[in-house]
Amino acid sequence: xxxxxxxxxxxxxxxxxxxxxxxxxxxxxxxxxxxxxxxxxxxxxxxxxxxxxxxxxxxxxxxxxxxxxxxxxxxxxxxxxxxxxxxxxxxxxxxxxxxxxxxxxxxxxxxxxxxxxxxxxxxxxxxxxxxxxxxxxxxxxxxxxxxxxxxxxxxxxxxxxxxxxxxxxxxxxxxxxxxxxxxxxxxxxxxxxxxxxxxxxxxxxxxxxxxxxxxxxxxxxxxxxxxxxxxxxxxxxxxxxxxxxxxxxxxxxxxxxxxxxxxxxxxxxxxxxxxxxxxxxxxxxxxxxxxxxxxxxxxxxxxxxxxxxxxxxxxxxxxxxxxxxxxxxxxxxxxxxxxxxxxxxxxxxxxxxxxxxxxxxxxxxxxxxxxxxxxxxxxxxxxxxxxxxxxxxxxxxxxxxxxxxxxxxxxxxxxxxxxxxxxxxxxxxxxxxxxxxxxxxxxxxxxxxxxxxxxxxxxxxxxxxxxxxxxxxxxxxxxxxxxxxxxxxxxxxxxxxxxxxxxxxxxxxxxxxxxxxxxxxxxxxxxxxxxxxxxxxxxxxxxxxxxxxxxxxxxxxxxxxxxxxxxxxxxxxxxxxxxxxxxxxxxxxxxxxxxxxxxx
Amino acid sequence: xxxxxxxxxxxxxxxxxxxxxxxxxxxxxxxxxxxxxxxxxxxxxxxxxxxxxxxxxxxxxxxxxxxxxxxxxxxxxxxxxxxxxxxxxxxxxxxxxxxxxxxxxxxxxxxxxxxxxxxxx
Ligand SMILES: Cc1cc2nc3c(=O)[nH]c(=O)nc-3n(C[C@H](O)[C@H](O)[C@H](O)COP(=O)(O)O)c2cc1C
Ligand code: SF4
Ligand code: SF4
Ligand code: FES
Ligand code: FES
Numbered sequence: 001x002x003x004x005x006x007x008x009x010x011x012x013x014x015x016x017x018x019x020x021x022x023x024x025x026x027x028x029x030x031x032x033x034x035x036x037x038x039x040x041x042x043x044x045x046x047x048x049x050x051x052x053x054x055x056x057x058x059x060x061x062x063x064x065x066x067x068x069x070x071x072x073x074x075x076x077x078x079x080x081x082x083x084x085x086x087x088x089x090x091x092x093x094x095x096x097x098x099x100x101x102x103x104x105x106x107x108x109x110x111x112x113x114x115x116x117x118x119x120x121x122x123x124x125x126x127x128x129x130x131x132x133x134x135x136x137x138x139x140x141x142x143x144x145x146x147x148x149x150x151x152x153x154x155x156x157x158x159x160x161x162x163x164x165x166x167x168x169x170x171x172x173x174x175x176x177x178x179x180x181x182x183x184x185x186x187x188x189x190x191x192x193x194x195x196x197x198x199x200x201x202x203x204x205x206x207x208x209x210x211x212x213x214x215x216x217x218x219x220x221x222x223x224x225x226x227x228x229x230x231x232x233x234x235x236x237x238x239x240x241x242x243x244x245x246x247x248x249x250x251x252x253x254x255x256x257x258x259x260x261x262x263x264x265x266x267x268x269x270x271x272x273x274x275x276x277x278x279x280x281x282x283x284x285x286x287x288x289x290x291x292x293x294x295x296x297x298x299x300x301x302x303x304x305x306x307x308x309x310x311x312x313x314x315x316x317x318x319x320x321x322x323x324x325x326x327x328x329x330x331x332x333x334x335x336x337x338x339x340x341x342x343x344x345x346x347x348x349x350x351x352x353x354x355x356x357x358x359x360x361x362x363x364x365x366x367x368x369x370x371x372x373x374x375x376x377x378x379x380x381x382x383x384x385x386x387x388x389x390x391x392x393x394x395x396x397x398x399x400x401x402x403x404x405x406x407x408x409x410x411x412x413x414x415x416x417x418x419x420x421x422x423x424x425x426x427x428x429x430x431x432x433x434x435x436x437x438x439x440x441x442x443x444x445x446x447x448x449x450x451x452x453x454x455x456x457x458x459x460x461x462x463x464x465x466x467x468x469x470x471x472x473x474x475x476x477x478x479x480x481x482x483x484x485x486x487x488x489x490x491x492x493x494x495x496x497x498x499x500x501x502x503x504x505x506x507x508x509x510x511x512x513x514x515x516x517x518x519x520x521x522x523x524x525x526x527x528x529x530x531x532x533x534x535x536x537x538x539x540x541x542x543x544x545x546x547x548x549x550x551x552x553x554x555x556x557x558x559x560x561x562x563x564x565x566x567x568x569x570x571x572x573x574x575x576x577x578x579x580x581x582x583x584x585x586x587x588x589x590x591x592x593x594x595x596x597x598x599x600x
Numbered sequence: 601x602x603x604x605x606x607x608x609x610x611x612x613x614x615x616x617x618x619x620x621x622x623x624x625x626x627x628x629x630x631x632x633x634x635x636x637x638x639x640x641x642x643x644x645x646x647x648x649x650x651x652x653x654x655x656x657x658x659x660x661x662x663x664x665x666x667x668x669x670x671x672x673x674x675x676x677x678x679x680x681x682x683x684x685x686x687x688x689x690x691x692x693x694x695x696x697x698x699x700x701x702x703x704x705x706x707x708x709x710x711x712x713x714x715x716x717x718x719x720x721x
């Protein structure tokens with residue numbers, strides 16, 4: 001690029017999956033048109049980036065050098081930004097992001113959502129153009145790989161990863177350096193490195209965002225792993241439902257090859273490394289490492305017993321190292337900045353940061369990266385902005401279908417692998433679903449079990465049949481047909497499935513049920529013995545709705561909302577609901593401005 | 601890529617394109633682009649400044665700002681170097697603007713003739 005082309009201002013438009021679905025591409029096109037219209041296309045550059053984590057407020061554009069954050073843009077807002085901000089330097093107040101305390105916030109870094117975050121794995125996401133290898137290099141990209149290949153021997157690289165204390169981000173939390181040392185020790189003429197980008201947890205999109213926002217980081221992390229264990233070939237296993245991630249990764253591999261950063265004799269080190277992409281069909285069990293390798297080999301994606309571990313006998317029978325996307329994304333930082341820089345974040349047992357996908361009944365849903373040891377309260381209330389409509393917090397589910405629900409009493413728990421296990425949940429890949437007091441915990445455990453049950457590959461009986469039996473019991477409890485021994489039966493089945501299933505899917509499938517039983521057993525009892533759903537969710541157990549006389553202000557909103565005219569009353573007096581006519585749809589309770597309608 | 605040095609040289613070349621996005625404190629030229637600033641020719645100043653900065657390969661951010669209440673001295677810009685006072689220059693022309701940039705940012709000399717204000721940062 002020639003000197004004449006240095007732009008005074010950059011407009012970064014997020015074209016991650018979330019923002020594209022809310023119209024980001026059109027926004028980008030209008031920006032380009034407007035810049036031409038105003039003849040400043042040589043002064044201002046439009047850059048496409050990956051996800052900023054704040055998809056809910058998309059489309060998003062950030063204008064540098066000021067770093068002004070514009071959110072929820074519409075096509076006809078763009079002309080104003082170009083004419084006011086880019087031409088005249090006046091920030092367009094009207095389009096600024098409004099924070100939780102109703103303040104308008106211009107600066108990216110001033111937004112509460114970003115303030116408590118520490119971005120290592122996501123550092124470049126939303127800051128560089130993922131399809132432009134030059135931007136990655138300009139930000140220090142591929143330097144870690146260069147250092148490793150030319151200045152460090154294999155053992156030294158492994159030692160650095162060991163010293164950093166990095167643990168696998170794919171769920172299990174196995175120490176990454178140790179895993180690499182196993183594969184390095186295996187003697188073979190051929191070895192492989194695999195990146196697990198199957199990301200099967202419902203609602204999770206951490207790995208997708210990294211691949212879309214910073215694909216070169218994964219290439220670099222994998223190449224360093226390849227060098228460390230002595231593998232000259234790698235596979236990225238991505239689910240086929242991630243077309244944008246696949247497209248960007250493909251372009252990144254091609255560009256890296258053209259620059260000689262993949263291929264033969266990289267950096268004149270004599271080391272060769274090449275990368276392939278394998279698109280997965282998307283079954284949840286294919287994320288399990290042995291099933292994943294079977295799938296790459298063209299076989300049905302079913303788990304096989306370990307040992308032998310992949311480090312000894314993996315892909316096509318060769319020693320293989322398999323890590324998660326986010327695990328690889330941390331590697332360049334560790335090599336470049338040193339293991340101590342990495343372990344200066346996080347806790348002793350869980351160094352570094354972790355990316356979470358915040359979803360559920362929370363104000364700021366999105367992708368966040370925080371140091372390990374940050375408390376659940378900080379993530380949910382400070383970063384996540386608390387619960388929607390100021391409702392009461394009930395529980396947070398972590399670890400996806402293998403995880404558990406954590407109640408309010410543990411909100412101050414520091415998040416790390418071990419503390420989450422202690423309270424019956426787990427880190428998993430980083431899903432975090434926040435639930436309010438309108439959530440039925442029996443229904444939640446049924447949702448997750450329904451997922452694992454349908455995703456069981458069917459190979460072993462306890463997983464296949466046991467989860468089916470558990471689901472039947474949960475179904476009948478939520479339908480008001482629960483029997484008195486059901487809770488005991490659920491616990492017995494859970495233990496049996498956990499102890500006798502072959503792979504992690506079966507072994508962890510009962511976790512959501514066990515953890516809700518641990519903290520919310522009274523809700524199960526209410527369903528079974530009183531035939532009531534305390535949260536008013538399960539349709540068969542809802543009973544009729546009624547007005548709380550003390551809270552009703554007589555606004556009459558409920559009466560208008562009721563679809564079967566079951567509500568009557570006079571303005572400014574207490575309204576009443578006819579329990580015979582009420583069909584328990586719950587519309588009145590949703591609409592009541594005073595929360596004056598209860599059920600049960 | 602035949603060596604690590606080759607990558608590092610490449611990075612040096614490419615880094616300049618990213619200056620605008622840098623969080624690090626670097627020198628800034630803040631150009632007044634209010635209505636009267638633009639009427640007085642601030643756009644020409646902006647172009648002259650960008651051109652000079654690009655030509656001389658300076659690590660400087662160009663920022664625009666609105667009316668600062670000194671309309672009669674327009675066109676105006678401020679130069680701020682990290683840790684130094686903010687100097688406001690006025691009555692600019694593309695030519696003297698280029699000169700001021702070179703003097704202030706390269707030779708570290710403040711062109712007192714055109715200074716109209718000085719603020720402690
Ligand atoms: C049912 C099941 C699904 C899994 N899905 C994923 C997945 O989507 N992504 C992932 O990285 N690991 C997944 N794992 C974990 C992998 O088997 C493996 O442990 C992981 O990829 C290792 O990488 P890490 O050490 O970097 O975490 C899954 C495991 C099980 C049992
Ligand atoms: S535990 Fe379930 S998913 Fe895993 S191998 Fe057995 S049947 Fe298949
Ligand atoms: S909407 Fe609520 S406050 Fe209004 S009349 Fe109905 S119950 Fe009372
Ligand atoms: S896709 Fe734009 S912020 Fe996530
Ligand atoms: S518009 Fe420039 S000082 Fe008033």
